[in-house]
Structures are given as structure tokens and as C-alpha cells.
Amino acid sequence: MIIDSEKASPLGHEFHDPRVVRVGMLGFGTVGTGAFRMLADNREAIVRKVGVPIEVTRIGVRDLVKPRIADRNLITADLHSIVDDPQIDVILELMGGVEPAGELIERALLNGKHVVTANKELLAKKGTHLVRLAAKQGLDLHYEAAVGGGIPLIQPLKHQLAGNDVLKMMGILNGTTNYILTKMTEEGLDFDAVLKEAQEKGYAEADPTSDVDGFDAQYKLAILSSIAFGKEVLPDSVHREGIRGISATEFAYADMLGYKIKLLGIVEACGPNRILARVHPTLIPKAHPLGRVDGVYNALWLEGDFVGDIMFSGQGAGSEATGSAVIGDLIDICRNIRLGGAGNMIPFEYGMETLPIEQVRSRYYLRIQVKDRPKALGCIATVFGNCDVSLAGMEMKTLPEGRGEIVFLTHPCIEGQFLRALKAMRNIHIVDRINSWMRVEGTA
Ligand code: NAP
Ligand code: HSE
Numbered sequence: 001m002i003i004d005s006e007k008a009s010p011l012g013h014e015f016h017d018p019r020v021v022r023v024g025m026l027g028f029g030t031v032g033t034g035a036f037r038m039l040a041d042n043r044e045a046i047v048r049k050v051g052v053p054i055e056v057t058r059i060g061v062r063d064l065v066k067p068r069i070a071d072r073n074l075i076t077a078d079l080h081s082i083v084d085d086p087q088i089d090v091i092l093e094l095m096g097g098v099e100p101a102g103e104l105i106e107r108a109l110l111n112g113k114h115v116v117t118a119n120k121e122l123l124a125k126k127g128t129h130l131v132r133l134a135a136k137q138g139l140d141l142h143y144e145a146a147v148g149g150g151i152p153l154i155q156p157l158k159h160q161l162a163g164n165d166v167l168k169m170m171g172i173l174n175g176t177t178n179y180i181l182t183k184m185t186e187e188g189l190d191f192d193a194v195l196k197e198a199q200e201k202g203y204a205e206a207d208p209t210s211d212v213d214g215f216d217a218q219y220k221l222a223i224l225s226s227i228a229f230g231k232e233v234l235p236d237s238v239h240r241e242g243i244r245g246i247s248a249t250e251f252a253y254a255d256m257l258g259y260k261i262k263l264l265g266i267v268e269a270c271g272p273n274r275i276l277a278r279v280h281p282t283l284i285p286k287a288h289p290l291g292r293v294d295g296v297y298n299a300l301w302l303e304g305d306f307v308g309d310i311m312f313s314g315q316g317a318g319s320e321a322t323g324s325a326v327i328g329d330l331i332d333i334c335r336n337i338r339l340g341g342a343g344n345m346i347p348f349e350y351g352m353e354t355l356p357i358e359q360v361r362s363r364y365y366l367r368i369q370v371k372d373r374p375k376a377l378g379c380i381a382t383v384f385g386n387c388d389v390s391l392a393g394m395e396m397k398t399l400p401e402g403r404g405e406i407v408f409l410t411h412p413c414i415e416g417q418f419l420r421a422l423k424a425m426r427n428i429h430i431v432d433r434i435n436s437w438m439r440v441e442g443t444a
Pocket of ligand 2: 146148149174175176177211216
């Protein structure tokens with residue numbers, strides 16, 4: 001690190017006044033180029049706010065032939081040489097994946113460099129270790145871009161909201177699935193058709209698994225939960241379901257009943273050091289703040305014991321929005337380098353208990369096909385009643401060949417009770433088929 005002078009401020013703390021903060025980038029794709037462009041386009045404003053220029057001096061990529069918006073001389077495929085470069089103060093890890101990103105970050109921290117990363121998978125799986133290492137080294141490890149792209153979520157949870165006991169958080173944490181679900185809602189199309197269109201437009205990856213099967217949202221919810229509840233929550237302890245199985249019929253019924261279908265990440269406090277965290281398609285009232293978040297937008301709704309309900313929303317992905325979060329973190333680090341205060345990391349503790357999904361208390365949507373016979377409804381109502389599941393609403397439709405379709409909405413019950421009712425229903429002759437069921441959240 002270049003330190004030009006060290007002098008005491010009028011307030012008595014030490015100023016470390018480098019002439020320039022030198023940055024090494026690992027990865028120069030969607031997020032990397034967005035961050036780089038922001039540094040170049042807003043250079044004057046950033047220097048004014050930070051007090052010193054920020055220079056990107058090395059950029060690590062895989063493919064040396066690809067055209068780049070940066071000077072060719074900065075680019076290398078030797079990423080270790082960047083984290084080992086004694087001239088570099090801050091590393092931006094924007095390459096993704098658990099390895100070699102994790103090993104490179106570790107090495108950068110051991111070499112005395114601050115780190116900014118957007119890597120939700122790495123943070124969700126190994127964040128506790130990396131944050132502890134940064135704290136031990138007296139360095140910053142910032143990761144605002146990892147959840148919610150350009151939306152400030154991590155810093156508000158760590159700081160402005162930290163005095164609250166978080167009671168519940170619900171988030172639309174994945175832009176690709178929100179785009180697909182919005183299109184399915186608006187155009188009545190099936191999942192496969194919308195996914196194909198999203199891939200052609202570049203909104204969805206060629207391999208959409210991480211997004212549509214809920215892994216991406218699972219990582220993000222694990223990170224948010226660890227911060228909000230102050231203890232490590234690993235992704236494996238977050239129940240996960242994706243959106244592949246939802247049919248166009250469900251969107252039509254949801255609309256008729258006043259709901260939207262969203263892939264929500266939900267976590268709630270269930271007692272001291274005990275939470276239940278889950279990612280799954282959910283019916284949410286159209287009038288709920290989350291029901292109005294469409295397209296590639298993300299949002300986090302939070303209920304704290306003192307702050308009440310609040311919601312953050314904005315662009316959860318993309319070059320510029322995510323680049324903005326990366327540069328916000330970098331500016332924070334530069335200020336800490338100049339004014340002191342780096343390394344005030346809040347390491348997560350171990351020991352969070354996470355409850356299984358069967359213990360969740362929720363409302364439910366259920367669609368079944370029945371034989372259209374006298375007493376059919378009475379039979380089904382008896383099954384619900386025997387399992388202590390109370391009904392809140394119902395829609396019926398006559399189908400050809402003496403069949404009928406019934407959609408139920410329940411009052412809140414424990415999932416185990418609801419599943420018992422489904423099991424019992426499968427055994428009564430009047431029920432042809434359980435078509436689908438989903439959890440229902442929120443009041444308008
Ligand atoms: P991307 O477009 O695929 O870019 C990845 C970059 O890293 C590319 O420049 C690639 O090199 C380089 N890279 C990857 N593996 C490498 C390796 N082993 N050695 C050298 N270079 C390597 O990815 P991205 O969308 O920018 O995402 C980057 C990170 O940000 C990920 O952790 C992602 O989860 C996170 N994130 C992304 C978004 C978003 O909107 N895209 C939003 C929030 C967070 P080449 O250019 O040579 O291929
Ligand atoms: N694939 C992610 C999404 C990118 O669709 O939200 C942002 O993390």
C-alpha cells in the first residue's frame with residue numbers, strides 16, 4: 001500500500017493519506033465491466049467523495065483474446081500475480097464460483113489487501129471463514145453486490161437496522177425468476193416458452209439451474225439471514241424449491257383470487273437462536289408491496305420489532321446496478337484506508353438452529369380434481385377438519401366427463417397438518433388427483 005503521509009486529524013485520529021488507491025480486479029464480465037465503467041465515467045465525483053483517485057492497475061480474466069473496454073496492458077490471465085502484487089490495496093473479486101475465487105480472496109487477505117466481492121455462492125458457503133479472516137487481519141471484506149444487485153441491503157441490515165430484532169424477512173431475490181413469473185402472469189404462457197424467450201433475450205443463463213431451481217435465492221437468503229440474526233446460516237439449512245413445476249392454470253387461479261405468484265425467500269424468527277428459512281414459489285396478495293415488484297426487479301420486505309415494516313426495491317442484477325454496489329463498497333474501503341476504521345467486521349457466530357419446513361406455519365393454496373358427485377365437497381371438508389386445517393375460501397369449476405376442479409385457500413396451519421390432509425385426500429375415492437399446492441403469504 002502506498003502511504004504518502006500519516007498525520008493526526010484535528011479530531012485526533014490518524015489519517016493515512018495515500019496519493020492513490022490501487023485496485024486489482026479478478027473478473028471482467030457483466031459486473032466487472034459495470035464497476036470499471038462507473039469508476040471511469042464518474043471519476044471526478046468519486047475523487048471528490050473519496051479524497052484520492054482510484055486506479056485499476058490489474059485485471060484478471062480467463063480469455064486474453066476477448067475484446068475488452070480496458071487497456072490491454074492491464075489484463076492478465078495470471079490471477080495469483082494480482083493478489084500477490086504488493087502495489088495493490090484492494091481486490092474486487094467479480095469472477096464467481098467457489099474456487100478459485102475463495103482461495104484468491106484468502107490469499108489477498110493474507111497479503112494485506114481489502115476485498116470487495118459480489119460472489120453470493122462463495123459467501124453463503126464460506127463467508128463466515130472469510131469474514132473472520134478479514135477481521136483477524138484488520139481488513140475490510142465488503143459484499144453489498146452479492147444480494148439484491150444495486151439495492152443497498154447488506155449495509156442497512158448490518159448498521160441502520162441492527163438495533164431491531166428481525167421478526168421476518170421476505171424477498172424477491174432473483175431477477176431471472178421474477179422476470180419469468182411476471183411474463184407467465186401477464187401472458188398466460190407456460191414456463192418452458194417463457195424460459196426460452198428469457199434465454200434468447202439474455203435475461204436467463206444458458207444453464208438456468210441456479211436461478212430457476214432456487215439455488216441463487218437460497219444463497220442470498222442464507223447471507224441475509226446470517227446478517228439479520230447474527231449467526232451463520234448455511235445454504236443447506238434453507239429449504240429450497242424452484243419454479244419449474246408451476247403451470248399456467250395456477251396463474252389464472254391466483255389472479256382470480258387476487259394474488260400473484262412469486263419466488264420468495266422467507267426467513268422468520270422462531271425463538272432465541274432459532275429460525276425457519278425457505279425459498280419457494282408463493283402466492284402473495286397483489287396489493288402487498290412485494291406483489292407489485294415485477295420483471296427483473298428485486299425487493300426485500302422486512303419486519304423489525306421497532307422499525308415495523310419496510311421494503312427495499314430496485315434492480316437486483318445487471319452490469320450497471322451491480323457495478324454501483326461494488327463501487328459503493330470500494331469507496332467505503334478507500335475512506336477507511338484514508339481515515340482509519342478498516343477491519344471492523346462483524347464475524348458471524350456459530351450455533352443457529354434452523355427448523356425443518358414441516359414446522360412452518362402458513363396458509364395454503366390447493367387445486368384438486370374430483371369426481372363430480374353428491375357429498376364430494378363434504379368428504380373433502382371432513383378430511384381438512386380431521387387434520388385441524390380450517391378453510392378460508394374456495395373456487396369450483398365443472399370439467400368434462402363428470403369431473404370437477406376445486407381450489408381451496410386455507411387459514412394458517414402447521415405444514416405437517418396440511419400434508420397429513422393431502423395424504424388422507426389421496427386415499428378417498430372421490431379425489432382423482434392433487435394437481436398442485438403452494439404456500440400463501442402476506443396480507444394486503
Ligand atoms: P461473468 O459475466 O461470467 O464474468 C466473469 C468474469 O470472471 C469473466 O471476465 C471471466 O473471464 C472471469 N473468470 C471467471 N472464472 C475465471 C477463472 N477461473 N480465471 C480467470 N478469470 C475467470 O459473471 P458476472 O455476471 O459478472 O458475475 C460475477 C460475480 O458477480 C458472480 O459471483 C455473480 O454471482 C455475481 N453477481 C452477478 C450479478 C449479475 O447481474 N450478473 C449480480 C449480482 C452478483 P472471461 O471474461 O475471460 O470469460
Ligand atoms: N442470476 C441472478 C438473478 C443475478 O437473476 O437475479 C443477480 O444475482
